[in-house]
Amino acid sequence: MQKGSGALLDIRNVTKDFPGTRALDNVSMEVREGEIHGLCGENGAGKSTLMKILSGTYPYGTYEGQVFFGGEPTRFSGIRDAEARGIRIIHQELALVKQMTVAENIFLGAETAKYGIIDQMSLYSETRELLRRSGLNVPGTALVRTLGVGQQQMVEIAKALRGHVRLLILDEPTSALNDAEVENLMQTLRELKHIGVTCIYISHKLRELFDIADRITVLRDGRCIGTEATADITEDEVIAMMVGRAPTGRFPSKTRRAGKVMFSVRNWTVRNPENKDLYAIRNVSFDVRAGEILGVSGLMGSGRTELLQSLFGEYGFQPSGEIMIDGKKCKINSSRDAIALGMGLVTEDRKNTGLILMHSVTHNMTLPSLPNLSNGPVIDTGLELASTSKLIKELNIRAPSVESKVETLSGGNQQKVSIAKWLMTNPRILMLDEPTRGIDVGTKYQIYELMDRLAADGMAIIMVSSDLPEILGMSDRILVMHEGTIAGIVESEEANPEKIMSLAAMGAREDRRSNS
Amino acid sequence: MGKTRLETSQSTVDMSLVEQVPGKKLKDNLRAYTMVFALLAIWLVLAIATQGTFLEPRNLSNLFRQTAINGYLAIGMVFVITAGHIDLSVGAVAGLTGAIAAMLQVQWLPTLGAELGVAWLQAGWPSTIISIVAALIVGTIIGIWQGAWVAYGQVPAFIVTLGGLLIFRGAILGITKGINIGPMNPTFQGLGQAYLSHTTGIALAIASVALIIVYTIMSSRNKLKYDFPVKPLWTEVVLIVLYSGLVIGFVIIMNRYRGVPIPVVLLIVIAVICSFIFNRTQLGRYTCAIGGNLEAARLSGLNVRRVMVQIFALMGILGAIAGIVLTARLNAATANAGNQFELNAIASCVIGGTSLQGGSGSIPGALLGALVMASIDNGLSMLNVQAFWQQIIKGLILMVAVLIDVKSR
Numbered sequence A: 001m002q003k004g005s006g007a008l009l010d011i012r013n014v015t016k017d018f019p020g021t022r023a024l025d026n027v028s029m030e031v032r033e034g035e036i037h038g039l040c041g042e043n044g045a046g047k048s049t050l051m052k053i054l055s056g057t058y059p060y061g062t063y064e065g066q067v068f069f070g071g072e073p074t075r076f077s078g079i080r081d082a083e084a085r086g087i088r089i090i091h092q093e094l095a096l097v098k099q100m101t102v103a104e105n106i107f108l109g110a111e112t113a114k115y116g117i118i119d120q121m122s123l124y125s126e127t128r129e130l131l132r133r134s135g136l137n138v139p140g141t142a143l144v145r146t147l148g149v150g151q152q153q154m155v156e157i158a159k160a161l162r163g164h165v166r167l168l169i170l171d172e173p174t175s176a177l178n179d180a181e182v183e184n185l186m187q188t189l190r191e192l193k194h195i196g197v198t199c200i201y202i203s204h205k206l207r208e209l210f211d212i213a214d215r216i217t218v219l220r221d222g223r224c225i226g227t228e229a230t231a232d233i234t235e236d237e238v239i240a241m242m243v244g245r246a247p248t249g250r251f252p253s254k255t256r257r258a259g260k261v262m263f264s265v266r267n268w269t270v271r272n273p274e275n276k277d278l279y280a281i282r283n284v285s286f287d288v289r290a291g292e293i294l295g296v297s298g299l300m301g302s303g304r305t306e307l308l309q310s311l312f313g314e315y316g317f318q319p320s321g322e323i324m325i326d327g328k329k330c331k332i333n334s335s336r337d338a339i340a341l342g343m344g345l346v347t348e349d350r351k352n353t354g355l356i357l358m359h360s361v362t363h364n365m366t367l368p369s370l371p372n373l374s375n376g377p378v379i380d381t382g383l384e385l386a387s388t389s390k391l392i393k394e395l396n397i398r399a400p401s402v403e404s405k406v407e408t409l410s411g412g413n414q415q416k417v418s419i420a421k422w423l424m425t426n427p428r429i430l431m432l433d434e435p436t437r438g439i440d441v442g443t444k445y446q447i448y449e450l451m452d453r454l455a456a457d458g459m460a461i462i463m464v465s466s467d468l469p470e471i472l473g474m475s476d477r478i479l480v481m482h483e484g485t486i487a488g489i490v491e492s493e494e495a496n497p498e499k500i501m502s503l504a505a506m507g508a509r510e511d512r513r514s515n516s
Numbered sequence B: 001m002g003k004t005r006l007e008t009s010q011s012t013v014d015m016s017l018v019e020q021v022p023g024k025k026l027k028d029n030l031r032a033y034t035m036v037f038a039l040l041a042i043w044l045v046l047a048i049a050t051q052g053t054f055l056e057p058r059n060l061s062n063l064f065r066q067t068a069i070n071g072y073l074a075i076g077m078v079f080v081i082t083a084g085h086i087d088l089s090v091g092a093v094a095g096l097t098g099a100i101a102a103m104l105q106v107q108w109l110p111t112l113g114a115e116l117g118v119a120w121l122q123a124g125w126p127s128t129i130i131s132i133v134a135a136l137i138v139g140t141i142i143g144i145w146q147g148a149w150v151a152y153g154q155v156p157a158f159i160v161t162l163g164g165l166l167i168f169r170g171a172i173l174g175i176t177k178g179i180n181i182g183p184m185n186p187t188f189q190g191l192g193q194a195y196l197s198h199t200t201g202i203a204l205a206i207a208s209v210a211l212i213i214v215y216t217i218m219s220s221r222n223k224l225k226y227d228f229p230v231k232p233l234w235t236e237v238v239l240i241v242l243y244s245g246l247v248i249g250f251v252i253i254m255n256r257y258r259g260v261p262i263p264v265v266l267l268i269v270i271a272v273i274c275s276f277i278f279n280r281t282q283l284g285r286y287t288c289a290i291g292g293n294l295e296a297a298r299l300s301g302l303n304v305r306r307v308m309v310q311i312f313a314l315m316g317i318l319g320a321i322a323g324i325v326l327t328a329r330l331n332a333a334t335a336n337a338g339n340q341f342e343l344n345a346i347a348s349c350v351i352g353g354t355s356l357q358g359g360s361g362s363i364p365g366a367l368l369g370a371l372v373m374a375s376i377d378n379g380l381s382m383l384n385v386q387a388f389w390q391q392i393i394k395g396l397i398l399m400v401a402v403l404i405d406v407k408s409r
């Protein structure tokens, strides 16, 4: 039997085919014991696929090539085998049972039990320990569905840390986290490294990779382009490796010009439907002009998503206030009203609220626009395909065919499908909630260009983002939210990271006075 | 507005993406083929066991007739299950609507006619038409009512239709007082018992072949209109020949007995219409979307509640059709007509590959499933297998079918 090299993990000539696509093409790479190994590449480059092979999700025999772990060849027939050897993975898409508690999720399948009766005490005490180690401050008895996306991600991490861990794989762990949570995670990873846990860290955020990784490997189109020590390489060089050419700037230059006010909100107040005594949104007023991009910033839980969803008619208890489009008052009771008025909303959580994963690219993209694509109740499938494939090309979505199920696309391409779905409705007011989450640098640029082009054509765009550089780079004006109220609206010329962060963290001064 | 922008886009279709589009690929259809082979295997076994009697035209004619009533219900059930719900009341709805039709024709209309002194209410076509329309209306109203409970009342469909099952069974007993209501007028009976004349059968077969050809040409035209590649001519021709052969062969076999049974004609018509609704209309697409991801469907602006009511209304109509044909076939309404039909309908859907999780379903599959269930009933009774064995075997087949389905995914 062949022996591996001295590295902890040695991947040799791995090739993986899916019907219609070669996801990995003869990939070889090494991960050394005790290092944090960064992995990056464009959407669809094959990162997640490679990690699924390492973690036994794709069992031995479904791919070609060899993987050595600790010098021994791996022949995983399932995730359990990999876990038994100390390999843990946190998948790109969250995989928690929403109706169960944090503790139940963390120990799902690994409960301490006697005669099948779960030992509740040890369950919750071990959970407390794991939560402490991963820096998540919620009780183990909390239901997962009551947590934000960021906190859910931390639960996943706590779950991965249970038992004996030698290699921890994180597939885009920070795409849903805010800065504080990211810092927290980095701290946890450094501590883990200290106690000898090896880590593979996938991210589209190069800043993070350079911050934490010892070495970085780049994949492109299923091939391994190279591995470099972080100290010997620059961000631009990594981007060049990823896209195969020298990088352009991060943000396109503006071609849009703001016109007349198109969308106005006055004294918008919404109660929390789960607890009707609480306000989710309070007294929010703002305008968006045609040809303008309004950025919405704020901390996790400051009400940004709730604001968009309530304006779209799909969130909140007894919303009050006024919405005006082109100066005319509108009543929006449901997403159907909103769509009829020319609004679109790209939701932040594509898996749960954006896409129907088991359906095809076409069916997902055309769902809100079917009335425009039909003669009476009958769908014009030719027109449907034509408009779908046009957008697929425009957004450079990588899918084997328009018939492919969305669940077989890479995460970033799924995100593009959920944006395409709303572009298809031809909205005049487009609301984007975290539009570039999980999207690679090259594609981000394309999406920014697209946003600029749409605005230049007269669209009013509202963009919620937790990515501060993105907010600063793309917005014409920035609305900062704090606990459901507006902490301030800043013109882009006057905006800087400190100003936005301080508004987000403590709200406007007057606001605080009126609260107390 | 949306339309104009979309239409200007035709020139920019990316060929590489749509190359595989025309029709479904072979691979996707593999599951469907497995079903067909399974059915043929069952037929083969039964044919050997009965020394060929099973495959005689007379028995096949019976077999298809037996499939029909379960078939109507299974088609409706595909919609309900694909939307992520279930309907336990369909058998009771069939029983109740059948009973109402029978009561109208046998008692209520004649009484009314006598009171008003109108002779044409006594019997014949007018009374048959009134009874049928009334049954259909009642079925639709029941469907809308149950759909409203599910959609607006937000009571789980399992509970609503379980309640419905009890309510409608009770109503049947109340209306019929537990006795058989019959006989029906011959015009009514025909719906369950008559056959197409041999020449009509052949004429309809030829018309269907013509329709298949026209449809193929039209869909190629539509593809060309949007610059999509069309299938090579020879595959189109092979498909046309195959489908036409099936249709004509079917009619010839049926004609060797008494002709195509009317309930079977009805089943085919309903299956074609409902497949079209399922695959090509917004209602069908929305059904899948709601079952696939309710939240995404809602946020895409679908009127989820209205779609739910429409689906249950469709189920109600199909339940009424089943009830009418059942009454016609038995030539009477009985208190336990339609008992447990809901279970057969659900089983047929599931055998045919409709996912109980919602989100995907198949009408041809459900029909195959219905045919499998009927074949087993029919074959085993020919072999004089006791009724209890039939039930046990059907139960096992259901489980094995789903096992194969799950394993072959």
Ligand SMILES: Nc1ncnc2c1ncn2[C@@H]1O[C@H](COP(=O)(O)OP(=O)(O)OP(=O)(O)O)[C@@H](O)[C@H]1O
Binding pocket: A018, A019, A021, A022, A023, A041, A042, A043, A044, A045, A046, A047, A048, A049, A050, A092, A398, A399, A400, A407, A408, A409, A410, A411, A412, A413, A438, A440
């Ligand atoms: N189950 C599947 N069936 C078919 N194709 C698949 C499947 N999973 C992945 N692919 C294809 O394999 C390729 C690599 O996908 P993968 O998810 O590994 O990309 P990725 O590098 O993780 O991208 P991202 O940054 O967007 O997450 C893509 O082209 C994708 O469409």
Ligand SMILES: [Mg+2]
Binding pocket: A047, A048, A049, A092, A171, A410, A411, A412
């Ligand atoms: Mg990925």
